[in-house]
Amino acid sequence: MKSLKVLSCVVLFSLNFILTSSFIKPGDDKKKKKEIEDPSELYSMGEIKAMSADSIPYGTYVALSKEIINRKENKITLKSISIDQKGETTEYNYTMNITDPTFTIMADDSSYTGTGKLHGAAWKWSSWSYVINTKNPVGKIDAYNYVSMVGLVVNKAFYGADGKLTVRYKERYKYITKEQFEILYLQVLKCSTK
DSSP: OHHHHHHHHHHHHHHHHHHHHTTOOTTOSTTOOOOOOSSEEEEEEEEEEEEETTOOEEEEEEEEEEEEEETTTTEEEEEEEEEOTTSOEEEEEEEEEEETTEEEEEETTSSEEEEEEEESSTTSOSEEEEEEEEETTEEEEEEEEEEETTEEEEEEEEEETTSOEEEEEEEEEEEEOHHHHHHHHHHHHHHHTO
């Protein structure tokens, strides 16, 4: 008799759960997933190590980057500024047009263009490879980026007009806040105008 009573309670509880849960709409719970903001922004700071084809160091640079990710338009725009050991700065601005799993790259000043391939789920890519053709100096950059436990890792190789490897780059980036980016970016601009 006791087991029949327990079984009845389990059945009633199960039936109640099924009926109740069938009226709950996905997303009604307290753990409702936050809608992804579109467009969204991503900020990072990184170290770039440049070296010759046979690994002789050329120098270390620091880079600050701001990405605007626009899923609706299938576009990513990037503003990046690098600072060398002398305090000289170079700014790069480009747009990536996404047609997953491929993309194109166009510099805002038309100094380079490129194409690439994305790896992983859409807008959650784990890696991407690309080739950029440069005008000044004339050449091409082969690159491979991947997301690691510590941030973004970038490996690039620059080939001159003759097709020979001349410079390799190893880059490591960590994500920073918008406020950190703005403070650092303003300081870099102040220093570069002195």
